[in-house]
Each structure stands twice: as C-alpha cells, then as structure tokens.
Amino acid sequence: MTGDAAEILRALDPDQREIAQALRGPVSVLAGAGTGKTRAITHRIAYGVRTGVYDPQRVLAVTFTRKAAGELQGRLRELGADGVRARTFHGAALAQLSHFWPQFVGGDAPQLLPGKVAALSQTVESLGLRLSGETLRDIAAEIEWRKVSMLSIESYAERLDSRPALAGLSPEQVIDIQERYTKLLEERRQIDFEDVLVLLSGMLEVEPRASLQVREQYRFFTVDEFQDVSPLQHRLLNLWLGARDDLCVVGDASQTIYSFAGATSSFLLRFGSEHPNAREFRLERNYRSVPPIVVGANRLMRDKPGALQLSPMREQSDSVPQFGWFQTEQDEARGVAQAISQARAEGVAASDIAVLYRTNAQSARLEEALAAEGIPVRVHGAQRFYDRADVRRAILLIRGQAKVADDRPLFQIVSDMLRAVGWTAKPPEGAAERERWEALSSILSLADDMPPGTGIVGFSEELQARQQAQHEPRMEAVTLSAVHAAKGLEWPLVHVVGLSEGIFPISHAQSEEDIEEERRLAYVAFTRARDSLLMSGFASAARSSRPPSRFVAEAGVHF
Numbered sequence: 267m268t269g270d271a272a273e274i275l276r277a278l279d280p281d282q283r284e285i286a287q288a289l290r291g292p293v294s295v296l297a298g299a300g301t302g303k304t305r306a307i308t309h310r311i312a313y314g315v316r317t318g319v320y321d322p323q324r325v326l327a328v329t330f331t332r333k334a335a336g337e338l339q340g341r342l343r344e345l346g347a348d349g350v351r352a353r354t355f356h357g358a359a360l361a362q363l364s365h366f367w368p369q370f371v372g373g374d375a376p377q378l379l380p381g382k383v384a385a386l387s388q389t390v391e392s393l394g395l396r397l398s399g400e401t402l403r404d405i406a407a408e409i410e411w412r413k414v415s416m417l418s419i420e421s422y423a424e425r426l427d428s429r430p431a432l433a434g435l436s437p438e439q440v441i442d443i444q445e446r447y448t449k450l451l452e453e454r455r456q457i458d459f460e461d462v463l464v465l466l467s468g469m470l471e472v473e474p475r476a477s478l479q480v481r482e483q484y485r486f487f488t489v490d491e492f493q494d495v496s497p498l499q500h501r502l503l504n505l506w507l508g509a510r511d512d513l514c515v516v517g518d519a520s521q522t523i524y525s526f527a528g529a530t531s532s533f534l535l536r537f538g539s540e541h542p543n544a545r546e547f548r549l550e551r552n553y554r555s556v557p558p559i560v561v562g563a564n565r566l567m568r569d570k571p572g573a574l575q576l577s578p579m580r581e582q583s584d585s586v587p588q589f590g591w592f593q594t595e596q597d598e599a600r601g602v603a604q605a606i607s608q609a610r611a612e613g614v615a616a617s618d619i620a621v622l623y624r625t626n627a628q629s630a631r632l633e634e635a636l637a638a639e640g641i642p643v644r645v646h647g648a649q650r651f652y653d654r655a656d657v658r659r660a661i662l663l664i665r666g667q668a669k670v671a672d673d674r675p676l677f678q679i680v681s682d683m684l685r686a687v688g689w690t691a692k693p694p695e696g697a698a699e700r701e702r703w704e705a706l707s708s709i710l711s712l713a714d715d716m717p718p719g720t721g722i723v724g725f726s727e728e729l730q731a732r733q734q735a736q737h738e739p740r741m742e743a744v745t746l747s748a749v750h751a752a753k754g755l756e757w758p759l760v761h762v763v764g765l766s767e768g769i770f771p772i773s774h775a776q777s778e779e780d781i782e783e784e785r786r787l788a789y790v791a792f793t794r795a796r797d798s799l800l801m802s803g804f805a806s807a808a809r810s811s812r813p814p815s816r817f818v819a820e821a822g823v824h825f
C-alpha cells in the first residue's frame with residue numbers, strides 16, 4: 267500500500283475503514299444521520315483510485331441533487347480522486363441519451379421540457395377546463411409519480427382509487443389530461459424530466475450496442491441516499507450494471523423523504539436479497555451532533571422500521587434542544603430573527619446558522635424578519651451560485667487576468683476584479699443587494715483561504731475546477747431552506763420553524779404512512795444541527811388555533 271493510500275484510511279473510524287476497503291462486489295451501507303456516510307463513500311472511492319483498483323474514469327458516483335453531486339465532486343477532488351464523476355441520475359442519463367439518440371434513433375434527441383405546468387395548462391385549456399396553478403402542480407406531481415413508478419396510463423387508471431383525489435376532477439378527466447399531455451409532447455417532440463430516464467432505460471434494454479458502451483465507460487458505481495431511489499432509477503441502475511455487481515449503495519431508511527414522489531426504502535432494505543453476495547455494513551456512531559440532539563433524534567425514531575440507533579460520539583453538552591411557542595407566524599419569524607441576532611452578537615458566524623421549514627411558502631416571512639434585523643440570508647435552492655450573473659462575470663474577469671502577467675498579491679487582484687463587477691468593501695443595504703454582495707465576497711474569502719504563494723493563475727484554475735464541479739464557496743449568510751433541500755447538510759446552529767400541527771406535520775398528511783414520512787422529515791431536520799437545535803411553532807392560523815407539533819414531544823423536548 268502506498269503511503270498516500272494509508273493516509274486516506276487514517277481519517278476514518280474502524281467501521282468506516284472497513285467500508286473503504288470493501289472495494290469490489292455489492293456493498294450496502296446502512297448509515298444513520300451524521301455518522302459520516304459521505305466521508306466513508308468519498309474515502310472509499312479515493313482509496314480505490316489510490317490503490318489502483320479503480321480507474322477513476324470508470325467510476326460513477328450518483329446522487330439525487332446537483333448540489334449533492336457538486337459537494338461529492340468537491341470532496342473527491344480534495345482527496346485526490348480527480349477524474350471520478352459525481353452526477354445526478356438525471357444528469358448522467360441526459361448525457362447518455364443525447365449521446366445515443368443520433369446513433370440509434372437518428373437526428374437530435376427531443377428537446378427537454380423545462381417544467382410541466384405550462385404544457386399542462388395548454389392541455390387542460392384544450393379540454394375546456396380552468397384549473398388553478400396548484401391543481402396543475404398536483405397533476406404534474408401525479409404524472410411524475412406514475413412515470414417513476416413505471417406505470418403506463420392504463421395501469422395508472424387501474425390504481426386511481428388509491429391515489430389522492432385531484433380537486434374537482436373526475437377520474438376520467440385525470441386520465442384524459444395525462445393522455446393529452448403525452449400527445450402534446452409527442453407532437454412537439456419534447457420530453458419531460460422523467461422521460462429522460464424512461465427513454466434511456468428503454469434504449470439500453472433494446473440496444474445492446476448502447477448498453478455495451480455504457481458498461482465500457484462505467485465499471486464501479488456508488489449511489490448515495492439510496493433510501494430515496496425510485497423503481498425507475500433502480501431499473502436504470504441495473505441496466506448500467508449489466509451482469510456486474512460493483513455497486514455500493516448507502517442510505518438510511520429513517521431519512522426516506524421522497525415516498526410521495528415514488529421513492530421507496532425497500533430497495534435499500536432488500537439489497538441483500540437482490541444481491542446475495544452483498545456485504546452489509548452499518549454506521550451508527552454520530553459525529554455530528556452533541557449528545558442531547560442525538561438522544562432526541564433516537565427518541566423520535568424509536569421502534570420505526572429500519573431505524574438505526576445512533577451513539578453520540580461528541581462530548582456531553584448541556585445544549586439541549588429548546589422549543590419556543592409563539593402566537594402568530596409573524597411573531598415566530600421575529601423571535602427567530604432576534605435569536606439569530608443575539609447568536610451573531612455572541613460570535614456565531616452567519617454561515618453557521620440555518621433556518622429550516624416544511625414548505626417553501628414559509629420563507630418569505632422569515633426573509634422579511636431577518637432583513638429587518640440586518641441579517642444576511644441566502645435562500646437555499648433559489649439560484650445556483652455559479653448561475654449568478656455577477657459571479658459568472660467575476661470568474662470571467664479573473665480568468666482573463668490569469669492570462670496577463672500580474673504578480674501582485676492574489677487578494678489585491680481578486681478584489682480589483684470584484685470591484686469591476688460592482689463589489690464594494692462595505693456591505694450594501696437591502697436584502698437582494700446584500701445577497702449579491704455576499705456571493706461576490708465569498709470569492710474573495712476563497713482567495714484568502716488559498717495556500718500562501720498561490721497566484722492568480724492557480725486561483726483561476728481552482729475556481730474553474732470548482733465551477734465545473736458545482737462546488738460552492740461558503741457564503742457569509744444565514745441559510746434559509748426547506749427541509750427537503752437540507753438533506754445531507756449540517757450547521758452548528760439550526761432553527762426548525764413552524765412546528766405546529768397542520769404545518770409540520772403538514773395538514774394534508776392524513777394517513778399513517780403520510781405521518782411516518784413527515785416524522786422522517788422532522789428527523790432529517792433535527793439531525794442537521796451540530797451544536798444547537800432550536801425548535802419553534804405558532805398557535806394561530808386563519809380561523810383556528812393549532813397545538814404544537816407532535817414531533818416536539820416525541821423527540822422528548824419539553825415546553
């Protein structure tokens with residue numbers, strides 16, 4: 267073993283190390299929240315590359331979001347596993363579909379529909395119906411569910427009884443809309459997001475030359491968050507694998523939060539029966555959170571199927587989760603903003619704080635309250651860092667400057683470039699301006715964090731590599747995020763807001779299954795916190811009064 271390879275293993279605990287050394291064959295890792303599963307899989311890949319078992323070009327790490335793929339790619343790069351690709355299912359599938367279409371179908375691949383709602387709106391109009399934006403989104407969600415569950419419209423029609431009713435629509439109308447939507451896309455030569463996987467899977471099934479090419483390209487697969495895989499993604503993964511079995515899947519049944527969209531943890535929990543020679547590992551040591559948070563998380567999931575029992579690894583702490591109860595949503599937002607102001611006054615960095623909520627609609631009130639306190643925020647998922655116009659311009663300028671012999675200190679050159687796109691040393695007023703300023707400032711902080719002696723050429727290369735990997739620099743702002751989008755992330759101080767019955771769990775979660783999913787979502791939210799977890803809720807709604815969320819008491823938090 268080379269010294270470098272041994273170095274990679276040194277960062278791991280004994281369980282993680284065993285995983286990193288299990289390089290071949292089917293491997294499943296059941297890993298609780300904060301137990302270092304991302305660390306285990308990135309080090310496993312880096313170890314495989316470093317020991318020469320893996321050709322980096324033939325390794326594919328699959329995640330569910332572009333953000334997670336960017337993080338993974340960034341971490342792999344830091345571990346010296348350049349060349350390994352981290353992609354979303356969708357990203358990898360789209361690249362393959364565009365590549366194969368001209369060869370096996372002819373012409374260019376159909377155009378990808380940016381979203382379903384506009385096409386659906388046209389479809390329902392042609393049927394003489396008038397539906398709200400919300401109903402159109404519900405119809406879109408049903409189409410997505412049908413496709414990822416691999417059901418034809420006919421089979422879907424047979425199951426319609428067990429699906430949620432769509433406001434004001436008869437079963438015949440629901441089916442009619444789906445048929446017309448399909449026809450409209452065909453006429454326009456367009457495909458939607460799920461069609462990418464449907465079409466690619468079909469192509470790989472019937473076209474041995476295509477599947478052979480894919481299997482030539484990729485040999486070793488790792489899938490993160492496997493508890494959220496859909497039947498359609500599972501089918502595609504099996505097609506990528508073919509007869510081989512170099513597949514490592516990692517997940518936590520307690521963090522399954524996309525069942526509503528067709529995901530199921532059964533692929534994770536049944537991995538051993540699908541691959542009888544699989545090795546199964548467990549990670550249950552929680553490194554992320556102080557013990558009282560881990561105890562609360564364990565309580566919330568007690569006796570739930572597939573739940574792991576986390577053992578806290580951090581030192582004992584008296585930072586127990588707290589619950590604050592407010593009269594109105596506005597009072598709650600103000601209370602949270604004040605608490606954040608105070609934490610910052612005590613020295614907590616804005617980037618170390620997150621506010622998590624059940625639905626995106628909750629963010630506006632929080633944004634307002636935080637802006638009133640002069641707190642910089644970034645709304646997670648609103649815009650990708652490298653898609654920001656100013657960031658792109660700044661990177662272009664830096665790249666241009668790297669071509670000129672400029673041996674001034676890096677910090678000076680970069681701040682000049684940033685000034686050219688409107689950055690100032692002092693933060694501006696106004697939430698949007700401030701967010702823009704924070705984005706540009708994060709480029710400057712990145713320059714500041716480069717090893718001493720790095721020049722503009724080295725920095726420009728680093729930026730380009732990060733941009734390619736979508737690896738974002740850290741912004742000095744409080745993160746506002748829906749819980750779904752916070753999966754896989756962590757912050758020292760986390761506020762989970764709207765913990766009121768009817769908000770979280772959400773009012774439309776009625777069945778036992780729906781409530782279980784809400785509970786897992788609460789589990790994801792609570793386990794994002796490293797040092798402090800502050801929960802809150804509010805009593806009054808339009809015409810009624812709500813009690814605190816059941817999840818607060820279930821986590822053993824007193825109020």
Ligand SMILES: Nc1ncnc2c1ncn2[C@@H]1O[C@H](COP(=O)(O)OP(=O)(O)OP(=O)(O)O)[C@@H](O)[C@H]1O
Nearest residue numbers: 277278279299300301302303304305553554754755
């Ligand atoms: N062996 C270890 N020693 C010390 N700290 C560790 C170790 N493994 C992981 N950690 C730390 O624990 C935290 C969680 O790790 P990571 O993000 O890899 O977890 P995860 O299992 O992917 O989490 P989740 O499933 O909740 O998103 C990180 O702060 C990481 O640095």
